[in-house]
Amino acid sequence: VDVQHRPAHVCGRGEALVKVSAVGVCATDVELYEGSMGYFTAGLAQLPLIPGHEWTGQIVALGEDAPPHLAVGQRVVGEHATGCQPAPAAAVNNNSNYSNSLPALPGTKPVFANWNCRACAISGGFLRCPRRLETGFFGRDGAFQTEIRFPSHQLHVLLESVPWEVSVLAEPLAAAHKAVRLAGLEELGSNAPTSSPVRVAVVGDGPMGLLVVQVLRWKGARVACVIGASASRLARAKELGAEAVWNVAEQGTEGLWKALEDELGELPPVAIEAAGHPSAMPTALGCVRPSGRLVLLGLSGNQLSEICMDDIVLKQLMVRGSLSSEPQDWRAVVQMLSSGAVQSIVTHTLRGLDKYVEAIEQVRKPPEGMLKLALLPNAESADADAEAETPHGKRARHA
Template identity: 30%
Template sequence: MPAPDSTRAAVLHGPGDLRIESIPLRTLGADDVLVTVDAVGVCGSDMHYFSSGRNGQNVLRQPTVLGHEASGTVTATGSDVTLEAGTRVAVEPAVGCGTCATCRSGRYNLCPFGVCFGSPPTHGTFSERIVAASRAVHPLPDSIPLEVGALIEPLAVAVWAVQRAKVRFGDRVLVTGAGPIGILVMQVARAAGAAEVIVTDVNDARLERARALGASAVLNTAEKAPELSGIDRLLECSAHPAALWQGIRTLRPAGRATVVGQAAPSVDGLPLAHLQRWEIDLVTAFRYAHAFPTAIALAAEGRVDLAGVLTGRFPLDLAADALRAPVKDPSHLKVVVRPGDTTARSAAEARTP
């Protein structure tokens, strides 16, 4: 059967203006696959676009489908694709152009020419179907449910962050921010061999979830900075400059701080003299490169609990509610949109099988 030429999708026209519409699908190329989308995770970037029409320095300039954390089933393939229809996959949203010097070096996450699903003006995955390059889809083992497969993308973020942080066996690790990325970073750091992983936040519900999923200790920093020292690795996942500055002070000499949460364009207060005096490395992490296979393996082996961060599900017609949910209820961690599921639920029913 010929591939469809259109799909229903949630299209953002402006701040707070999300409409369910039929949009055209691009023609299936020789190296493309058609994916019927099962689930799409709601990311903080989606929420920023929805609330203000921008995320960092990128601005919504034309109607765009949001979403980039997707899983689904391959239902059609181009002539050069060896993957079979019916394969369950996680979708990698940004794979670079594949030909520039940066991509050829292996760091395709830094490609200056690449595009990313759901990053305006590129249409994303809050859609019943998408067309993707075959190299952007990763088969899922049977042990990973499709709905949970949508969380492979944020898990890949965590894998790359821990790799950039150079977490080693026996390390003491501090993770600032107990959102979905922070909790996944905590689990990956434990899987990488960290002896102790401490998580800080200002939300007790999120801290309790971090504890339940394996944090060695949790600290609420709403009233005072963490009284810690001798930390080997800091992974800052809250995007609050104060958390980074406070976390740096906990590091041992020659420790390493990694910025994971989306940074503001510029920030004041960098303790440069302190970094220099103690030769503390300050590095950043942006998306990931070649991290999906590791993320899938960690989830398949049960070394990371993805279902434990899933707190809500919504049908495509209620995608706007999904984008509002973590703001209305800060205890939410990861919310998913189920484009093909008209029975998707939310809130207290979210964890019901």
């Protein structure tokens, strides 16, 4: 890992320059650091790269053709993935994609490329685009730098009242929202014999599990139980709205499903797996009632889970994987952040890009009580040279 001084970014057409306030550090950043992330083996990600996909900051400059609602000084977050081109007008009118896509100037090609991709043009499913870019992974530098150059139409403006400790959670919160959306709570609620909220079991008490809890509560669902292995994290889950918790490190899983049935009368119709541990899959399968739904959000790092297919077939379960987020999830997350419904789970911070390796090591082996770590690229650090000035403040530095 190298921390470099580079010339300050210059905004291009359709871009914004954002001073980075904070960057969240997650397990994926650890995999990038170790070189074990699946994108490397798939040939998508290559070194060198600037990581950092969970971030928040403040606009310091806008390039030509910026959406009219953006202005210098606004606090923003940025979407994770970009497809090969903005949505056509038809898709925009159908509200299936962006409302402020960038058209091409007369006599020029579109902003991103001159091809058309069904995933981008029809569904907004950028993660299915064969020519996509993903912030901090491939195609676009991440936010472990003092300033990030970013497509302006993928920025979302936040209220000044939203602190960075909350706004830095936007990207994982969008991923949590997608998992909840794919569970189809509205459909389950409309088909229920009564109007009572849908009950959901959440497997995983890490940052993603705690964010799933917050999204579920915001949507009016009941978090029937959070299953995890950390007493402190499970206590936080209860503070965030979980009705019950189950500590597998102390209680095992043998009595879990009977306890849920005894408490609720039947198992929940939905379980969301957010742990990413191989043992979480069979645990989650057991938490769902027959004809229920299971959404898998966690990644196990190519580790295999021991499950019996009969458990899925005989219970007639719907099983759905959920990866990252889509534009509609970001719109919902901005509403959620602006409403004040999100409580921060950031417990640890480090200041300065020279603390990047320390941040990775802390996430790799979390100290007692750590839920989420954030790094502040523009904060005071031990590197005195970080004070060198640029037209936008400190000289651009990159991890």
